[in-house]
Amino acid sequence: MNAPAVEIAHLVVDRRGVNALNDVTLDIAAGRITGLLGPSGSGKSTLMRAIVGVQIATSGAITVLGLPAGRPELRARVGYVTQAPSVYRDLSVRENLTYFQTILGAEASDVDRVLEQADLTSVHKRLVKTLSGGQESRVSLATALLGSPELLILDEPTVGLDPVLRRDLWALFQSLADSGLTLLVSSHVMDEASRCHDLVLMRDGQLLAQGTNSDLLARTSTSDIESAFLYLVDGSAA
Amino acid sequence: MSSRRTISTARRVLAQLRHDPRTIALLLVVPAMLMTLLSWILDDANWQRYAPGLLGIFPMLVMFLVTSVATLRERTGGTLERLLSMPMSKADFVFGYALAFGVIAAVQGIIVGGLCFTVLGLSMQGPTSLVLMVAVLDGLLGTAMGLFVSAFAQTEFQAVQFMPVALLPQFLLCGLIVPTDQLPSILRFISALLPLTYAFAAMQKLAQNATVASEFWVDVVVLIGMAAGLLAAGTATLRRRTA
Numbered sequence: 103m104n105a106p107a108v109e110i111a112h113l114v115v116d117r118r119g120v121n122a123l124n125d126v127t128l129d130i131a132a133g134r135i136t137g138l139l140g141p142s143g144s145g146k147s148t149l150m151r152a153i154v155g156v157q158i159a160t161s162g163a164i165t166v167l168g169l170p171a172g173r174p175e176l177r178a179r180v181g182y183v184t185q186a187p188s189v190y191r192d193l194s195v196r197e198n199l200t201y202f203q204t205i206l207g208a209e210a211s212d213v214d215r216v217l218e219q220a221d222l223t224s225v226h227k228r229l230v231k232t233l234s235g236g237q238e239s240r241v242s243l244a245t246a247l248l249g250s251p252e253l254l255i256l257d258e259p260t261v262g263l264d265p266v267l268r269r270d271l272w273a274l275f276q277s278l279a280d281s282g283l284t285l286l287v288s289s290h291v292m293d294e295a296s297r298c299h300d301l302v303l304m305r306d307g308q309l310l311a312q313g314t315n316s317d318l319l320a321r322t323s324t325s326d327i328e329s330a331f332l333y334l335v336d337g338s339a340a
Numbered sequence: 341m342s343s344r345r346t347i348s349t350a351r352r353v354l355a356q357l358r359h360d361p362r363t364i365a366l367l368l369v370v371p372a373m374l375m376t377l378l379s380w381i382l383d384d385a386n387w388q389r390y391a392p393g394l395l396g397i398f399p400m401l402v403m404f405l406v407t408s409v410a411t412l413r414e415r416t417g418g419t420l421e422r423l424l425s426m427p428m429s430k431a432d433f434v435f436g437y438a439l440a441f442g443v444i445a446a447v448q449g450i451i452v453g454g455l456c457f458t459v460l461g462l463s464m465q466g467p468t469s470l471v472l473m474v475a476v477l478d479g480l481l482g483t484a485m486g487l488f489v490s491a492f493a494q495t496e497f498q499a500v501q502f503m504p505v506a507l508l509p510q511f512l513l514c515g516l517i518v519p520t521d522q523l524p525s526i527l528r529f530i531s532a533l534l535p536l537t538y539a540f541a542a543m544q545k546l547a548q549n550a551t552v553a554s555e556f557w558v559d560v561v562v563l564i565g566m567a568a569g570l571l572a573a574g575t576a577t578l579r580r581r582t583a
Contacts (some may be wrong), residue, residue, distance in 0.1 A: 117583060154425055158583045174583060177427045187416030192356045204348040205428050229359060245422070 105168070107132040107253050107284035108153055113162035115148050115307075122148040126162070130286055135279050138288040139296030139327065145307040146288040147185060150255045151285070154182045167252055178206055181246030185257040187238045191231040195222055195241050197231060199248065215242035220244035221267075221276055222272045236263045237320075244273075247278075254278065256287045260294065272297045295327040303331055310334045341431040349436025353410070354443065367406065367444055371398040371452045379460040382548075391462050392471075392547035393412065393516045395452060396539045397510035399445045399475050399559060407441060407486030408499040424580045434575045438483055445479025446472070449453075466546030466556075476545065477563050478539045484570035491577030510536035515544070535566040 108130035115123040123145045130136050138146050151157035152164055155172025164171035167179055189198045199213045217223045220240040225233060230241055243259055256275075259269045272294075275285055279299070287298065295301055295315055303310040303318070311318055311334050319325065322333040355532055357364055378388050378394065414420040423433060449472045455460040489506055494501035513523070513531040520531050521539075531537045542559035549556075 156421055156425055156581055158581050177425060180425075182422070182425050184418050184422070186418055189416075190352070190356060190419060192359050193352070194359075197352070197355055201348060201352040202422075202426070205345055205423065205426050205432075207344075207427065218369070231342045 104132040106130055107167060108286070109165040110149075110153075111163045113149075113152060113164060114160045115145075115152060115157060116160045117148065122307050123152070126307075126309050128302060128309060128312060130284065130335065131283050133279060134141050134299040135275055135284050135285045135287060135297070136285060136300040136302060137305065138302045139292060139295060140290065140304035140310070142290050143306075144304040146304055147257055148288075148307075149304070150182070150257050150286065150288060154180060154255055155188060156182075169337045171333075178249055179252045181249075181251035181254045183254075183256045183259060185261075186242075187230075187242035189230055189238070189245060191238075192229065194227055194229050195244075196226045196231070196240060202245045202269045203248050206249040209245070212248050216244040216247040219247055221270065230327070231237075236267060239263075240267075240271075251283065251326075254283045254286070258288055258290070260289065260291075262306055292328040292331060301327065303327075303334065305331075305335060341429045341435070341475060345428055345432040346435045346439060350439035350443070353437060353440035356410075357440075357444070360539065363406070367402055368448055368451055371402060371448060372455050374398065375456055377453055379456075379462075384461075388459075388462065389548070391460075392464055392543045393514070393540045394476055394479045395456060395462075395528065396543040397511065397514075397516070397536065398452065399448055399479035400485075400536065400539065401503070402448070403441050403445055403479040403482030404486040404507060405419075405454065405500065405503055406444075407437060407483045408490040408502060409486075411437065411487050411490040411495050412493055412496055412499045420578065421582075424578065428582060430575045430578045430580075433572055433578065434487065437487065438480055438571060441483045442476060442480055442574065445476045445483075448479065449475035464547045465550040470552065470556075471543070471546050474539065474542045474560070474563075477560070477567065479562065480537060481535050481567045481570070484567045484574060487574035488570050488577065491574070506540060507536070510534045513537065514540040516540055535563060535570075538563045538566070 106129040110126055110128040113123055113126040126149065140146050148157055152159055153171055160299055165177055169176055196213065199216060202281050203210065208318065217226050220243055222240055222244060225237060230238055246254060259298060260271055275287065279285055300314055302312050318327065318330050322330040324330040324333055378391065382390065453471055453475065485506055489502040490499055494504060513534060514525060514536040520528055520537060523531060538559045542556060542563065545556045
């Protein structure tokens with residue numbers, strides 16, 4: 103078993119006087135897809151921001167790929183996709199990717215590779231603001247695939263996508279994991295649990311449970327993750 | 341800091357503008373239009389008196405507005421956070437903007453200056469190249485101020501409202517309306533702290549003197565120093581990590 107890609111110990115984050123994360127301790131296995139599941143407001147995004155190193159933590163420790171989170175050496179090794187697509191809407195798809203590729207110092211040929219991976223080749227000349235919401239979020243995702251990230255942090259990447267695209271994206275995530283990448287993917291849709299190797303369930307800034315899909319189902323004697331979640335919250339099967 | 345990242349940031353900012361021809365037209369045409377209007381309403385003596393100063397003030401005004409809105413968009417749209425989570429220094433970001441808007445300020449200066457010196461009959465004693473240089477410096481000063489105030493605005497609406505707050509007092513005190521040596525002493529002191537005062541003074545000296553004296557270069561150095569200080573302050577307002 104490899105060393106975990108991310109190790110979090112007793113992480114506490116207070117945002118504007120509100121406790122967003124409360125004593126979270128967690129390992130994320132390398133080379134696997136970990137699903138971060140929980141309702142909106144449960145602290146998923148804050149946890150992801152803390153791993154990327156853009157969130158100031160109140161206390162606790164985060165080690166990412168063997169280094170403290172937020173270290174400059176990690177900036178080319180961790181890809182991060184925020185919930186709202188953070189790309190330039192007044193540039194074309196290709197102009198966006200070419201710009202970020204230069205900033206990352208990645209190969210110029212990377213742009214065509216990620217266009218292909220995110221299924222954007224046919225719209226590469228279009229301005230981002232003329233794309234659909236799903237296409238726009240895939241531009242944001244494609245940006246995170248530039249270079250050679252070892253860890254991808256994806257905040258709700260499949261929201262609003264049609265089922266075919268959603269399936270294709272999960273196939274892409276699987277192939278990235280097969281090639282050795284570690285993925286942390288958040289979702290508030292519990293039925294995406296079955297696509298992940300490992301699951302982390304969160305509620306109210308606290309870690310509810312962690313394990314593989316079948317682990318959690320066995321432990322809670324339930325047949326789906328939504329029921330398992332309810333069981334863990336209420337202490338009884340729904 | 342890396343020249344590759346700075347230059348590609350400047351190119352990206354210019355590419356964004358290229359996709360927005362209306363903004364380019366406004367940036368380049370409006371100052372020329374205002375100078376034309378001014379030359380129309382003033383008699384020749386007053387035109388020769390006021391035009392050089394305004395030639396320095398328009399680039400600052402326009403660049404202030406464009407920069408404060410553009411960087412605010414980067415802050416609120418998540419692209420700044422994304423860039424700073426990549427191997428990009430804050431200086432790459434700031435100098436990229438300064439370079440792109442410096443180019444725009446130069447083109448604007450050439451258009452407005454060209455119009456004033458030919459069609460509108462403005463005569464300035466000093467070398468035209470120095471007039472252009474001061475106009476570009478003024479544009480950069482506007483960029484620096486816009487970058488700095490964008491840190492205090494939460495919406496584009498607020499960012500635009502900062503323009504009168506940051507620029508109008510400078511406009512009143514720079515010496516254009518009342519020469520600075522005729523201001524009440526406390527206002528003269530305040531005026532000496534404001535960058536626009538030096539921008540105006542430098543243009544005024546170029547208008548009146550054929551030979552460039554050391555006083556002109558003092559104005560230029562103070563202007564560069566203040567622009568650099570504001571750019572540094574603007575850089576300090578960019579945050580890699582937030583609460």
